[in-house]
Amino acid sequence: MTLAGTLRPQYDCVVVGAGVLGLFTAHHLAQRLDPRRILVLDRGYLSAGASGRNGGGVRQQWEATATIRLAREAVAVYRRFPREFGYNPWFRQGGYLFLAFSEEEAGRLRKVSGVVRSEGLPVRWLEPHAIQRRVPALSTEGLVGATYLSSDGVIFPFPVLWGLYQDLRRRGVEVRTRTEVLGLSREGPQWSVGTSRGTVRTARVLNAAGGWSRDLSALAGLAVPNTPTRHEILATEPVKPFLDPMVVTLRRGLYLSQSMRGEIIGGFSLEHPGEGTSTMPSSSLFLREMSAQMARLFPPLASLRVLRSWAGFYDETPDGFPILGEDPRAPGFFHGNGFGGHGFMLAPAAAPRLASLLLGERTDLDDRLFGPGRFLGTKAARPVEGLTLG
Ligand SMILES: Cc1cc2nc3c(=O)[nH]c(=O)nc-3n(C[C@H](O)[C@H](O)[C@H](O)COP(=O)(O)OP(=O)(O)OC[C@H]3O[C@@H](n4cnc5c(N)ncnc54)[C@H](O)[C@@H]3O)c2cc1C
Incomplete structure (x- = not known):
């Protein structure tokens, strides 16, 4: 992890938050974009957020089929994690x-x-x-x-973060810890990201700031329900x-x-x-x-x-589903947050979809359940994921 040195002036994507969601998404982006044009920022250390503070539970028992499908896919990812990333998170x-x-x-x-x-x-x-x-x-x-x-089972979170981090480093993705995002503004199709190490420009910003995602959205002038x-x-x-x-x-x-x-x-x-x-x-x-x-x-x-x-x-949402996708009010600003107490078990399946959304592609995610636009406009009754405990 680079602790010193200046940032480049321009990136294709800036991921804010080096937790499990930000790192997994950067891993998928790095297979599609030039890895050297991806920047992951975290104001803390690698496991400073909830990704280094959780119970490691990975379950597929949920009320909504959409959540069950994501969790089932995540189980498969964690089963092959040691082979793919060279770190064993002891998924039991x-x-x-x-x-x-x-x-x-x-x-x-x-x-x-x-x-x-x-x-x-x-x-x-x-x-x-x-x-x-x-x-x-x-x-x-x-x-x-x-x-x-x-x-269902339990995983040890730290090797997951380290495996992802080493993978990003090998590919040439810049992961900067101790680097805080302090301001966000849009100038045409570009975002200007003000950080504690200077300002960078990018076409896409991903808000993967976990429990601080509301604060980060506020920096972009966006009110969110998190x-x-x-x-x-x-x-x-x-x-x-x-x-x-x-x-x-x-x-x-x-x-x-x-x-x-x-x-x-x-x-x-x-x-x-x-x-x-x-x-x-x-x-x-x-x-x-x-x-x-x-x-x-x-x-x-x-x-x-x-x-x-x-x-x-x-980082809770009113309906128990995470928020995944581009904010309709702010082109180029993407949400990958709102995972409540279950982001570790959902991130492996949410991340590849989020990477596709960042690249302007369609995914199988139901926008009515996961899209950021679901909280804007009418207050029509929507499905909820009610089993958001444990
Ligand atoms: C006590 C507890 C138990 C849990 N148990 C489970 C469980 O058993 N199973 C499960 O699946 N999930 C569990 N969770 C939830 C899970 O840990 C989270 O959903 C998941 O880790 C969120 O990952 P993330 O990458 O979205 O956010 P985080 O890991 O929180 O990462 C966000 C990062 O953003 C950084 N950041 C914030 N603002 C800025 C800024 N302005 N500039 C730069 N960086 C910034 C923070 O420093 C942080 O490192 C638990 C959570 C807690 C607290």
Whole structure:
């Protein structure tokens, strides 16, 4: 990563944000454009955003077929990632267990599994005794059942970022960390991108700024519906392997899995209303509540010590779908954001489509679900992706 030196005056595409989405998209662009004319900028370090702060969950159980298809494709990309990029992100397909603690939750999950099955994925409904056979340490108190898809899994995020970064470097793409975008203005068909290392011009800008995408759009004079929300997560001391699947509860969106080193990694949705995006602290309230919920679900974990906790931003949209494509109000300004808590599992499939859109091509993405224009104009009822938890 180049830390010093001046930027060139002109690029074909400037990607703002070196998270998983920005890097994956640059990887696809580099196969179509002259790599030396692609610039990726990040004001932090390589894993400063949510891409270096997440739970690594990769699941294909979703309410909308469009999301299921993207996630299924992402699973295939992650399976071949070590061969293609030379870095092993330890993608472990131990399945995802979505737990239902009421008939209402069970009804919702059964509906989801109907859609997932119709997409050819063999999701199963498990009764409490079958859940306990699979995860003996899990308390079945109050449990009604669970959906289980064995090809869902957990990935270690950092090797993904490093594999992508090394690939870009090999191809000659310029990736500049510690370089902040401070201003954006359009002059005819060109964008002028003001950065902390000088100004560059380009025909295309990609907003891949994750939890800060709203701020970046504002620099271009664009109001967007994205809302950054802070989410906390923790890792415990390691214990002997006992947990293959990622376990998720619908209530409060609690999720936890066991890492290769034996640590339990997990979080849940704790609201932090009215916050800005300048800091991302973790709280003692989260630690207390998360520990209590983990101990209720897995009584043997009650005496486990927490090693560390941290936080990051979900970049949320009103309908639970990401925003992918050119902003109709600003030719040449593209969105690749709004992934909520699921960008790591959707980026591998969103990125090649985004690269095509940046090159002016059509894709199979349904504009009514993913297009930036869906939030402009009429407020007609639109489909939503409701399973945006865990
Ligand atoms: C606690 C937590 C748990 C999660 N768990 C999961 C999970 O299990 N599975 C999953 O799929 N997803 C999960 N996610 C969500 C996932 O991490 C994100 O959706 C994904 O990483 C977003 O990637 P990105 O590339 O869009 O953004 P980011 O990784 O956030 O990258 C954006 C980058 O933009 C840079 N930037 C911002 N503004 C500027 C500027 N003005 N100039 C230059 N650079 C700028 C930032 O420094 C940052 O590095 C989780 C997120 C959190 C916070």
